Amino acid sequence: MYNVARSRSLMARALWAGLPLLLIAGTGVFAPSADASVTAVFKTIVLPGATSAEGIAAGEGRYFLRRGSLHWRHLPW
Amino acid sequence: MRGATFYAGDLFTGDIFRGDVEKRSAAPFIDAPAGRQAVGMAVNTRNDLLFVAGGFTGQAYVYDTDSGATVASYQLGDPGTSLINDVALTPQGAWFTDSLHARLHFVPIDQYGNLGPFRTLKLSGPAADTGDEFNLNGIAATEDGQTLIVAHSGNGELYTVNPAKGTSAHITGVSVPTVDGIVLDDSRLWAVQSFSNQITRIALTDDLSSGVVKKTITNPLFQVPATAALFGDTLAAVNAKFDTGVPPTADQYEIVLVDA
Numbered sequence: 001m002y003n004v005a006r007s008r009s010l011m012a013r014a015l016w017a018g019l020p021l022l023l024i025a026g027t028g029v030f031a032p033s034a035d036a037s038v039t040a041v042f043k044t045i046v047l048p049g050a051t052s053a054e055g056i057a058a059g060e061g062r063y064f065l066r067r068g069s070l071h072w073r074h075l076p077w
Numbered sequence: 078m079r080g081a082t083f084y085a086g087d088l089f090t091g092d093i094f095r096g097d098v099e100k101r102s103a104a105p106f107i108d109a110p111a112g113r114q115a116v117g118m119a120v121n122t123r124n125d126l127l128f129v130a131g132g133f134t135g136q137a138y139v140y141d142t143d144s145g146a147t148v149a150s151y152q153l154g155d156p157g158t159s160l161i162n163d164v165a166l167t168p169q170g171a172w173f174t175d176s177l178h179a180r181l182h183f184v185p186i187d188q189y190g191n192l193g194p195f196r197t198l199k200l201s202g203p204a205a206d207t208g209d210e211f212n213l214n215g216i217a218a219t220e221d222g223q224t225l226i227v228a229h230s231g232n233g234e235l236y237t238v239n240p241a242k243g244t245s246a247h248i249t250g251v252s253v254p255t256v257d258g259i260v261l262d263d264s265r266l267w268a269v270q271s272f273s274n275q276i277t278r279i280a281l282t283d284d285l286s287s288g289v290v291k292k293t294i295t296n297p298l299f300q301v302p303a304t305a306a307l308f309g310d311t312l313a314a315v316n317a318k319f320d321t322g323v324p325p326t327a328d329q330y331e332i333v334l335v336d337a
Binding site for chain 1 (some may be wrong): 081083084087088090094101103104116142316317318330332
């Protein structure tokens with residue numbers, strides 16, 4: 001007969017045993033990277049082949065999230 | 078179109094890049110004809126037009142953002158003695174600064190995207206000060222187009238300009254040394270201070286007569302940022318890298334994303 005209590009106990013022990021591994025894996029995924037180059041890649045957009053740079057303008061598709069709510073910024077021009 | 082499209086320029090070739098802030102990507106879009114430059118720019122999304130200030134050429138260009146074709150070009154000032162530095166859009170048209178003269182240039186545009194001949198507005202008041210090497214630089218407009226705000230790089234100050242009369246007034250309470258481009262969103266203004274390697278967020282009074290500094294944005298990735306564009310709560314700032322020289326000599330140029 002299937003022992004529900006034993007099954008839950010085994011599952012709990014298995015989860016408990018695996019918890020440190022989950023924590024270690026989680027640290028690798030979610031913790032801030034100590035590698036500055038990784039951070040830089042995320043925070044910058046390279047202009048490929050540019051020999052200089054100066055201006056920037058926001059273009060089409062001005063959907064954006066602002067403080068948790070969706071705004072559609074419709075400008076008359 | 079969904080996303081967060083931006084356009085950026087290669088100052089000394091005039092080439093235009095198109096990218097997406099959300100996707101963190103950019104690619105060459107317009108291979109500009111030889112002799113052009115690209116300084117400040119603004120997009121008219123209603124008519125798919127990109128307005129570009131042409132720097133020392135004294136020119137301004139209007140590109141089709143669908144095809145990349147040149148729709149129009151204007152000789153706003155004499156090449157070599159003019160510096161067409163930035164542009165702001167209003168419902169009536171596009172206003173360009175000239176860093177070497179006490180004037181603004183206006184290119185009218187109707188609701189269908191038809192462009193008209195440009196005219197020049199002579200400035201008076203503090204915005205007419207041309208005593209420095211670089212004077213008027215960034216420009217922004219209120220949503221109704223009835224008031225312009227200009228940044229004076231030499232004075233480190235901001236001024237309002239009446240676009241009908243050319244009169245100007247100092248926005249008191251803020252000092253922004255080495256100010257370059259500016260971004261306006263209702264009563265919030267961001268002043269990009271190139272050689273200070275920072276962006277200052279300012280809360281303006283309703284009448285735009287004064288402001289209070291609310292935040293100073295710094296980032297180790299800044300390398301002489303020239304101007305910025307706003308995407309929600311994110312500012313996308315362009316590293317001009319003029320600390321390497323003019324023209325600059327860096328191996329790479331990039332957009333830096335920071336919290337606004």
